[in-house]
Amino acid sequence: MxxxxxxxxxxxxxxxxxxxxxxxxxxxAGMIRQTxxxxxxxxxxxxxxxxxxxxxxxxxxxxxxAIEVMMPTIQSxxxxxxSGRYEAYGPEMLRITDRHDREMLxxxxxxxxxxxxxxxxAKSYRDxxxxxxxxxxxxxxxxxxxxxxxxxxxxxxxxxxSFDVDFAGARHSYNRMFIAYMRTFAxxxxxxxxxxxxxxxxxxxxxxxxxVLAPTGESDVFYHENWLQPRDTxxxxxxxxxxxxxxxxxLNADYAATDEKRDPAAExxxxxxxxxxKGIEVGQVFYFGDxxxxxxxxTVQGADGTPITPLMxxxxxxxxxxxxxxxxxxxxxxxIIWPDAVAPYKVVLINLRVDDAACLAAADDLYARLTAAxxxxxxxxxxxxxxxxxxxxxxxxxxxxxxxxxxxxxxxVVELKRRGGDKIEIGIDAAVERLTA
Amino acid sequence: MxxxxxxxxxxxxxxxxxxxxxxxxxxxAGMIRQTxxxxxxxxxxxxxxxxxxxxxxxxxxxxxxAIEVMMPTIQSxxxxxxSGRYEAYGPEMLRITDRHDREMLxxxxxxxxxxxxxxxxAKSYRDxxxxxxxxxxxxxxxxxxxxxxxxxxxxxxxxxxSFDVDFAGARHSYNRMFIAYMRTFAxxxxxxxxxxxxxxxxxxxxxxxxxVLAPTGESDVFYHENWLQPRDTxxxxxxxxxxxxxxxxxLNADYAATDEKRDPAAExxxxxxxxxxKGIEVGQVFYFGDxxxxxxxxTVQGADGTPITPLMxxxxxxxxxxxxxxxxxxxxxxxIIWPDAVAPYKVVLINLRVDDAACLAAADDLYARLTAAxxxxxxxxxxxxxxxxxxxxxxxxxxxxxxxxxxxxxxxVVELKRRGGDKIEIGIDAAVERLTA
Numbered sequence: 007m008x009x010x011x012x013x014x015x016x017x018x019x020x021x022x023x024x025x026x027x028x029x030x031x032x033x034x035a036g037m038i039r040q041t042x043x044x045x046x047x048x049x050x051x052x053x054x055x056x057x058x059x060x061x062x063x064x065x066x067x068x069x070x071x072a073i074e075v076m077m078p079t080i081q082s083x084x085x086x087x088x089s090g091r092y093e094a095y096g097p098e099m100l101r102i103t104d105r106h107d108r109e110m111l112x113x114x115x116x117x118x119x120x121x122x123x124x125x126x127x128a129k130s131y132r133d134x135x136x137x138x139x140x141x142x143x144x145x146x147x148x149x150x151x152x153x154x155x156x157x158x159x160x161x162x163x164x165x166x167x168s169f170d171v172d173f174a175g176a177r178h179s180y181n182r183m184f185i186a187y188m189r190t191f192a193x194x195x196x197x198x199x200x201x202x203x204x205x206x207x208x209x210x211x212x213x214x215x216x217x218v219l220a221p222t223g224e225s226d227v228f229y230h231e232n233w234l235q236p237r238d239t240x241x242x243x244x245x246x247x248x249x250x251x252x253x254x255x256x257l258n259a260d261y262a263a264t265d266e267k268r269d270p271a272a273e274x275x276x277x278x279x280x281x282x283x284k285g286i287e288v289g290q291v292f293y294f295g296d297x298x299x300x301x302x303x304x305t306v307q308g309a310d311g312t313p314i315t316p317l318m319x320x321x322x323x324x325x326x327x328x329x330x331x332x333x334x335x336x337x338x339x340x341x342i343i344w345p346d347a348v349a350p351y352k353v354v355l356i357n358l359r360v361d362d363a364a365c366l367a368a369a370d371d372l373y374a375r376l377t378a379a380x381x382x383x384x385x386x387x388x389x390x391x392x393x394x395x396x397x398x399x400x401x402x403x404x405x406x407x408x409x410x411x412x413x414x415x416x417x418x419v420v421e422l423k424r425r426g427g428d429k430i431e432i433g434i435d436a437a438v439e440r441l442t443a
Numbered sequence: 444m445x446x447x448x449x450x451x452x453x454x455x456x457x458x459x460x461x462x463x464x465x466x467x468x469x470x471x472a473g474m475i476r477q478t479x480x481x482x483x484x485x486x487x488x489x490x491x492x493x494x495x496x497x498x499x500x501x502x503x504x505x506x507x508x509a510i511e512v513m514m515p516t517i518q519s520x521x522x523x524x525x526s527g528r529y530e531a532y533g534p535e536m537l538r539i540t541d542r543h544d545r546e547m548l549x550x551x552x553x554x555x556x557x558x559x560x561x562x563x564x565a566k567s568y569r570d571x572x573x574x575x576x577x578x579x580x581x582x583x584x585x586x587x588x589x590x591x592x593x594x595x596x597x598x599x600x601x602x603x604x605s606f607d608v609d610f611a612g613a614r615h616s617y618n619r620m621f622i623a624y625m626r627t628f629a630x631x632x633x634x635x636x637x638x639x640x641x642x643x644x645x646x647x648x649x650x651x652x653x654x655v656l657a658p659t660g661e662s663d664v665f666y667h668e669n670w671l672q673p674r675d676t677x678x679x680x681x682x683x684x685x686x687x688x689x690x691x692x693x694l695n696a697d698y699a700a701t702d703e704k705r706d707p708a709a710e711x712x713x714x715x716x717x718x719x720x721k722g723i724e725v726g727q728v729f730y731f732g733d734x735x736x737x738x739x740x741x742t743v744q745g746a747d748g749t750p751i752t753p754l755m756x757x758x759x760x761x762x763x764x765x766x767x768x769x770x771x772x773x774x775x776x777x778x779i780i781w782p783d784a785v786a787p788y789k790v791v792l793i794n795l796r797v798d799d800a801a802c803l804a805a806a807d808d809l810y811a812r813l814t815a816a817x818x819x820x821x822x823x824x825x826x827x828x829x830x831x832x833x834x835x836x837x838x839x840x841x842x843x844x845x846x847x848x849x850x851x852x853x854x855x856v857v858e859l860k861r862r863g864g865d866k867i868e869i870g871i872d873a874a875v876e877r878l879t880a
Binding site (some may be wrong): 042043 | 447448449450451452473475478479482483484485486487490493508510511512513514515516517518519525534535537541542543545547549557559560563564569573575580582584586595597782799845
């Protein structure tokens with residue numbers, strides 16, 4: 007993409023109303039604009055990152071055997087009355103009356119609708135287990151939306167719902183999502199720690215929140231320092247229920263809990279290895295049994311003909327929030343430092359002298375070659391000073407900067423710099439080779 | 444995907460409340476379920492097709508130089524008051540009051556918000572031309588939603604908005620979208636005819652609706668029979684403004700108009716080549732000049748320092764409606780016949796005898812080989828009769844059916860059938876080769 011034809015409205019000043027660094031940087035880097043309290047428009051650069059995050063989430067859900075669907079954002083209040091949540095949900099639910107005076111709402115989550123859709127399609131025990139998920143916009147009418155996409159009102163969420171015939175199956179479904187979440191966050195360069203979390207009035211120990219450590223987080227969290235080491239999930243076979251359970255039990259042997267689930271005995275055992283921090287919740291896995299299937303009268307036929315009430319779990323990832331969490335974890339004073347997997351472009355190609363014929367020819371040629379090789383290049387072909395171009399490149403945090411200048415071109419070399427790292431002089435062909443490897 | 448682990452709730456009976464064939468088939472093929480009047484849940488098979496249609500739309504928008512963004516679904520009423528449309532829009536606009544009693548709405552279209560976002564980011568004539576688009580859910584509170592996704596309330600729409608410094612530029616932006624639309628619909632196997640359409644109170648001749656001919660369409664349309672021949676747009680260079688204009692003028696020399704824009708003289712000239720039909724509108728391109736930029740006080744700095752009011756066009760494609768239009772155009776008594784480009788899977792692999800070891804081994808092997816080669820396979824590995832499997836395969840309309848049965852396997856052959864076409868016996872390796880070519 008040529009920057010001269012793009013839409014990248016970067017800001018020189020930090021907007022005064024943005025309190026946390028991710029919000030500041032997303033505004034400054036021209037990724038988002040607020041259009042109402044807690045509601046954002048996604049500009050081209052922000053949308054590209056959002057799509058990459060969503061795609062990683064999708065791939066890991068698919069890999070875990072979950073099946074993608076999509077529910078409408080506007081739902082009838084009727085289902086929510088059946089489950090009892092229409093009254094219980096409170097003012098965070100955006101309630102709507104349509105032209106025929108029917109009560110509707112903007113989905114803040116979708117247990118009721120997934121339960122209904124599943125019920126409509128599954129008749130027998132052979133139709134289980136199933137895990138259905140969507141990546142769809144949600145709305146929660148936060149009383150004080152803040153911190154940009156970390157706590158917005160309209161946000162993109164992946165929500166999955168599993169259906170099983172018995173607890174052993176439900177536990178395995180839970181574990182599959184657990185490991186899928188570990189893999190998802192690791193692919194984005196995040197160390198997200200699964201922490202025992204509050205299960206509310208339903209109880210049980212089957213709920214974990216995945217927390218990214220960040221000083222700007224809203225949650226107080228407590229964990230064994232072993233969690234600061236990255237965990238290798240590559241070798242786990244998620245189809246092997248017993249092996250997967252053992253692996254996850256092994257992980258959870260290291261203490262980690264949110265404020266609501268602190269365990270004094272476990273903390274005493276951790277001793278001086280106990281860490282306390284602030285964190286950002288980026289995902290939650292939750293088993294709740296027959297809460298919705300029972301309330302909504304859902305059964306399937308068992309092997310012996312008797313009806314079975316399916317047991318459910320739900321599994322959320324804050325897709326748009328993840329972008330904020332990644333920036334909180336990866337930035338410096340000059341801007342964002344994207345992990346490769348979610349970077350909006352791989353390379354920003356900077357032509358320092360658009361009025362120099364040799365530079366122009368070399369930069370155009372590099373752009374053509376890299377693009378033809380499938381490399382995502384943002385080509386800064388604008389008639390601007392070099393300083394402004396470097397500042398923009400650092401701000402938007404693209405992993406590689408490839409710099410074409412008159413002195414280098416005279417010697418057949420360009421400058422290749424890793425964002426947040428070293429720079430080298432390198433021959434033109436070698437640079438192409440490095441970036442296409 | 445193994446059908447035994449999928450979620451494909453096909454219906455044997457045609458639902459009584461579905462009047463048009465696309466609605467009937469989408470329900471029967473387990474693609475959608477209605478969740479409220481004019482509001483649908485997208486089940487796995489339907490979502491796959493929706494994503495493929497959206498991706499074709501996206502690729503052709505990108506190719507035409509448009510830049511993808513995404514606006515929130517929930518917008519503040521303020522902007523709509525500025526443009527004067529908050530009152531004018533009427534009861535089709537879903538109006539919402541949030542917890543702080545602020546007036547909000549679910550976006551039925553987004554001229555106001557795109558104009559604002561553009562204004563915020565573009566300062567000078569050098570920042571034009573630009574064309575920004577999104578693929579996002581819209582809501583229009585139709586008084587009588589009907590015909591499934593053809594006239595739903597919540598629907599997926601691509602909307603693009605162009606900004607130019609003068610009329611010549613705006614005309615070129617319009618033409619680029621015009622040709623992008625021809626290409627988009629052609630890639631989906633649709634013959635969509637661009638017809639002069641009503642421009643409303645703004646006037647001018649720069650509005651075309653793209654209409655798919657179908658007896659179930661809601662529009663009466665009139666056109667020269669030349670339009671029944673497919674048009675080749677491959678050779679047109681969309682960057683060449685004059686050549687593109689000449690090409691489109693050439694197309695439009697053949698009369699085509701919607702009911703509101705009939706031209707008696709042109710119809711007389713067409714004589715007995717004039718055709719009348721019903722049609723489904725799948726897209727519209729519309730030039731409206733400074734209507735919004737003027738009302739909302741948008742200017743950029745011109746080359747000589749004087750302010751310029753940008754001229755705009757907007758360009759819509761009904762992404763979810765297209766699915767209905769494609770089915771209306773491509774089905775038979777047994778079900779849907781997908782064009783390859785939007786088919787949910789390329790092949791349905793049918794094992795006629797899951798209890799036969801040779802069949803099972805051959806089918807599993809075919810599934811593994813095709814999947815490894817990147818072919819999208821739906822593998823009917825269920826313990827069902829062959830008749831039911833063939834009926835499902837025909838109903839869901841996947842382009843190829845690959846059938847493994849005991850007699851064939853004994854002779855080393857399988858059956859390969861084109862949906863709606865012929866079937867052949869073919870060696871296993873040859874079948875793989877055919878499907879991966």
